[in-house]
Amino acid sequence: MRLHPLSVYLHFHVRVPALRRGAPQASAVIAGTDVLIAGLFSAKRxxxxxxxxxxxxxxxxxxxxxxxxxxxxxxxxxxxxxxxxGGRRNMDRPYSRRTLMSTGKIREIAEARAQHQAEAVVFYNELTDHQRIVLAEIIGCAVFSRHDL
Incomplete structure (x- = not known):
């Protein structure tokens, strides 16, 4: 199995805790904690x-x-x-099927999560189950979509 370069970077440079099994409820995780929010938007919007x-x-x-x-x-x-x-045609599509956003932006979010000790990241965009798993592993905390709130 080949590791994603961003995962390798973060495992060595950002402390990534083990993921909790099962999908936690957004309200239980978010209440009383620091949260980061993120969104990918078309330039047309x-x-x-x-x-x-x-x-x-x-x-x-x-x-x-x-x-x-x-x-x-x-x-x-x-x-x-x-x-x-690749221009106008791709404006509404994610940068990555795995992480939605670019690796640089995900790295920035992971570093901010570690700095602020945030317990969750809420994305404006809808996330697939696979994206949730990958993002939670890379960022190191619970990941939710706005639809989970």
């Missing part, structure tokens, strides 16, 4: 800050404290008309 504010309000309503926000915007590549392959 102009209301992404309001969406992040809505996630923050949900965390606060459950008794959590938002200690960091991470936004990744998927922009338009190519020429001025945006006709290059």
């Amino acid at each position: 102009k209301d992404y800050l309001a969406s992040m504010d809505a996630v923050a309000e949900s965390v606060i309503r459950l008794g959590g404290r938002v200690t960091g926000r991470f936004v990744q915007r998927r922009g338009n590549s190519g020429n001025k008309k945006g006709n290059a392959p």
